[in-house]
Amino acid sequence: MSYRIRFLGAADTVTGSRYVVDSGDSRVLVDCGLFQGYKVLRERNRATLGVPPESIDAVVLTHAHLDHSGYLPALVRDGFSGPVYATPGTSDLARVMLADSAHLLEEEAQHAARGHWSVHREPTPLYSTEDVARAIRQFRAVEFGHRITAAPGIEAAFVHAGHILGAAQVRLTVDGGVIHFTGDLGREDDPLMRPPAPLEACSVLVTESTYGDRAHPDDDPERELGEVIRRVVKRGGVVMIPAFAVGRTETVLLHLSRLRDRDEIPDIPIYLNSPMAVDVAGIYERYPDEHRLDASELERMYSIATRVRTVDDSKLLNLRGGPMVLISASGMITGGRILHHLQAYGPDPRNAVVLTGFQAGGTRGAALLTGARSLRIFGEDVPIRAEVVSIESMSAHADADGIMTWLRAAPAAPAATFVTHGEPAASDALRARIKRELGWRVRVPEHGETVDLGTGTPAVRDHEREGAHHV
Known part of the structure; x- marks a missing residue:
């Protein structure tokens, strides 16, 4: 039994999920995400993938969030x-999310060109709406629990992950081994x-390991x-409220509707200013x-919300003034209409910015979380005097304790x-908790690292250029 996995993303950061599984005869890419946050990470989106795209037989997506798709x-x-395999829910969401992503990328390039705030003479988007249309045609929907041949010698199955609609754990069977x-x-x-479904x-x-070093607060996010x-x-x-258009927006709306039902918030206007979130509404x-x-x-x-x-x-909305609630993408304030709202309302101390989930390093959301009082938006420094509140307990990710509880229920320890x-x-x-509390063989891979799986020998640390790792 011999196969390899190469970590081309999410290996030293919380974004850019990309894993290549190679059987020798076939090659499958699990997730195909964008890098977000620090510029050094975003620049990876413009670099070559690490393997020739034409050499990949299939892509298998865990879910539709952009750091995965x-x-x-x-x-x-x-x-x-080749084909892009995903659950029906992920396939439906990805059509909306990728189209919106291309629109925002094109819009950002136009803003940069008009405002002359890009370092490039002629800024171009990472990809276009035409590229999205071609990608969508390659999607193949697969129901949860169904086992398919993703590529010769590599079978795939989707297991419920919770998190957002359509989100899956992916199980690849390669040469008798299962990578989960x-x-x-x-x-x-x-x-x-x-x-999420239990680990088999x-x-x-x-x-x-998004929340691998912390536990969610016990606070009631609704309160x-x-x-x-x-x-x-x-x-x-x-x-x-900057909110991811898929998942977090629905959670925020759910809490708001329950608060309104109990008369615990005033009857003020609530606006959902995210075309993508509006498009997603029917999918649920x-x-x-x-x-x-x-x-x-x-x-x-x-x-409960007026859809814009x-x-x-x-x-x-930027001229209307308060009181009102504005829900708008993106959740980490990396783009979208929330930027315009922050330009308009961020300088006023009567207002508030409510962060409702994880904020990756290098994003505007992370900057606000650590006390920044100015944000660079559309080439200008915008003072932020509005109150900044973080409701971390609204996250849709399992925290460290949740992951450990899920791992403990496994019927047997993985080989690696x-x-x-x-x-x-x-x-x-x-990693330290898994090793200490479960006694499993575990480590954190490096970006670009290739690991040779299935030999049963301990993992070693050296880069592919010095020879493949073994597990």
């Missing part, structure tokens, strides 16, 4: 012509999504959100078995475990 249009443009990828693992107590026996485990809104409304301010109705809400609660959740689509209506998809401190903290 957002590089697909570039991969297709550069020569990948957690994708982004959801929470047992998530108010929206059902919990596997030869190799690749686990995320925290209500307190912020009541406080800001009293001073006539605007509550800005198609997959009732994946989430906890019935049809009536879904309807109440979406009816057009650019003109979005601009009018690799900890990925986390900032370095988080990944190493989870």
Whole structure:
């Protein structure tokens, strides 16, 4: 039994998830994500992938978030012509999210060209809407639990991961061995999504570690959100909630609808200013078995907010003033309409910015979280005097304790475990807990590293250029 895995993303950061599994005869890419955050990471999106795109037989996606799917249009443009396997929910969401991503990339390039704030004379988007259209044609929907031949000698199956609609753990069977990828693992107590399926026996485990060095606060996110809104409304301010258009937006709307039902927040306007989030609304109705809400609660959740689509209506919100609640992408303030709202309302101390999830290093959200009082937006430094509140307990990721509880229930220890998809401190903290508490063979791989799997020998540390690692 011999096969290899190469870590081309999410190996020293929480973004850019990309893993190449090579059987010798076939090559499958698990996830095809964008790098986000620090510039040194974002520049990897412009670099070559690490393997020729045309040499990849298939892509298998864990879920639709852009740090797992957002590089697909570039991969297709550069020569990948095989199928993209994903669950039906992920396939539906990816169509919306990738189109929105291309639109924002094109818009950003236009802004940069007009404002002359790019270092490039003629800034170009990473990929275009035409590239997205080509990529979408290569999607093949696969139901949870179904086992398919992703490439000759490599079988794939999807297992529920919670986290967001369509999110899956991926199990690849290669030459008799099973490589299990957690994708982004959801929470047992998530108010929206059902919990992740238990870990089944596997030869190799690749686990995320987004919250690998911390536990979610015990605070009630609904109560925290209500307190912020009541406080800001009293001073006539605007509550800005940067939220991922898929998953987090639905959770925020759910909490707001429950607060409104109990008369715990004032009856002020709530605006959902994210065309992508508006497009996603109907998708949740198609997959009732994946989430906890019935049809009536879904309807109440979406009816609480006025949906904003057009650019003109979005601009009018920046003139309206408070009190009101604005929900807009992106969740880490890396792009989207939230940037325009921050330009308009960020300098006013009556207003508030509510961060509702993980903020990757190098993003504007992370900067606010660590006390930054100025943000670079569209080539200008915008002062931020608005109150900044973090409701970390709203995260859709399992925390360190949640991951450890999930791992402990495994029927047997994998021969090797690799900890990925986390900032370095988080990944190493989870590695240490797995080794100390479970006694498993575990380590954190390096970016670009290739590991030769299946030989049964201990993992060693050297780069591919010095010879493949062995596990």
